Amino acid sequence: MTSVNSQIIPLRDWKIFKGRPLLISGPCSAETEDQVMNTARQLVASKRVDVFRAGIWKPRTRPNSFEGIGTEGLKWLRQVKQEFGLPVSTEVATEKHVFEALKYGIDILWIGARTTVNPFAMQALADALEGVDVTVFIKNPINPELDLWLGAIERIQKAGITKLGAIHRGFSSFEKSAYRNQPKWQIPIELRQRLPDIPLICDPSHMGGSRAFLLDLAQKSMDLNYDGLMIETHCDPEKALSDKRQQITPAELTELLDKIVLRNPDSDDNSFLNSIEELRSQIDMYDDQLFEILESRMKVAETIGKYKKEHNITILQTQRWKEVVNKTVAKCAGSGLTEEFISTVLKAIHQESINRQMKVMNE
Numbered sequence: 001m002t003s004v005n006s007q008i009i010p011l012r013d014w015k016i017f018k019g020r021p022l023l024i025s026g027p028c029s030a031e032t033e034d035q036v037m038n039t040a041r042q043l044v045a046s047k048r049v050d051v052f053r054a055g056i057w058k059p060r061t062r063p064n065s066f067e068g069i070g071t072e073g074l075k076w077l078r079q080v081k082q083e084f085g086l087p088v089s090t091e092v093a094t095e096k097h098v099f100e101a102l103k104y105g106i107d108i109l110w111i112g113a114r115t116t117v118n119p120f121a122m123q124a125l126a127d128a129l130e131g132v133d134v135t136v137f138i139k140n141p142i143n144p145e146l147d148l149w150l151g152a153i154e155r156i157q158k159a160g161i162t163k164l165g166a167i168h169r170g171f172s173s174f175e176k177s178a179y180r181n182q183p184k185w186q187i188p189i190e191l192r193q194r195l196p197d198i199p200l201i202c203d204p205s206h207m208g209g210s211r212a213f214l215l216d217l218a219q220k221s222m223d224l225n226y227d228g229l230m231i232e233t234h235c236d237p238e239k240a241l242s243d244k245r246q247q248i249t250p251a252e253l254t255e256l257l258d259k260i261v262l263r264n265p266d267s268d269d270n271s272f273l274n275s276i277e278e279l280r281s282q283i284d285m286y287d288d289q290l291f292e293i294l295e296s297r298m299k300v301a302e303t304i305g306k307y308k309k310e311h312n313i314t315i316l317q318t319q320r321w322k323e324v325v326n327k328t329v330a331k332c333a334g335s336g337l338t339e340e341f342i343s344t345v346l347k348a349i350h351q352e353s354i355n356r357q358m359k360v361m362n363e
């Protein structure tokens with residue numbers, strides 16, 4: 001069993017050996033024996049899934065929602081493993097969860113975003129895992145701090161766990177976004193630069209929070225050369241007791257996977273193309289961020305426009321503009337950006353600001 005066991009194929013090389021990403025799938029939560037077995041049976045029949053997932057203990061934002069079936073569900077996971085030969089995984093958040101999961105032969109334990117964020121909880125888990133031979137995946141912490149994620153991984157490494165993976169599921173934010181959790185792709189990219197041997201898996205289900213975003217997010221992670229995907233599936237998503245908007249049926253998973261374009265990493269030419277694609281995806285990511293920031297800046301300019309209108313002040317104030325240019329040039333000194341470039345960019349931004357303020361003035 002455990003074809004995901006890194007002693008057979010190191011997880012980081014999975015894509016190279018298999019020519020496709022590692023795929024983890026299964027329901028958000030184990031609900032009934034029937035739901036677990038039925039979902040697993042369909043996933044096995046699709047021949048696309050490498051690891052079955054199901055939450056047994058669910059960290060829910062508010063109390064009085066379904067908080068997981070508990071230990072009883074571990075029997076169903078064991079049954080999936082025995083009946084279908086599929087490695088199984090679940091989330092652990094306490095020492096008790098670790099001991100229970102190991103008792104039932106769970107192959108992969110993952111640590112959730114609400115746990116990774118807490119160094120005390122991470123250390124308690126690391127202590128419980130000391131000397132144990134099991135695979136552990138660590139989700140990014142809920143807040144966008146790379147160091148917390150790195151720290152959590154280091155604690156588990158120090159406990160002697162060598163079969164490790166990182167799962168990128170996005171970050172909480174007050175900023176409004178269509179996504180449930182903001183991807184902030186630069187953080188996992190930086191993680192991989194710091195820890196190149198740790199496989200990186202994308203969880204577009206918790207990132208998007210909706211079926212509608214799964215394909216785009218999964219494709220983006222493949223373009224960034226991630227090693228695998230974790231996607232939530234349920235035999236009857238509409239009836240799911242948790243995360244029903246983001247779960248899809250096993251048949252829909254197959255359709256989704258068929259649409260993802262994978263770049264083949266096995267020839268020299270292709271590995272060159274892969275690097276170019278990966279770098280281009282990084283450029284796209286920075287462009288997206290640049291324009292999001294520019295739009296936020298324009299919104300502030302509009303608010304200033306309203307204020308100027310109320311107080312009867314002219315739009316263009318030469319002194320203020322000179323200060324903006326000088327300050328920016330001074331700040332960027334030594335950054336590699338030339339003065340000419342800075343001033344060209346600022347002029348274009350300033351012009352757009354003026355246009356937006358004019359509109360406000362004339363409303």
Ligand code: PEP
Binds near residue numbers: 055111112114
């Ligand atoms: C989950 O995978 O079901 C889960 C609760 O994930 P996260 O920790 O990313 O919220």
Ligand code: MN
Binds near residue numbers: 028232
């Ligand atoms: Mn979920």
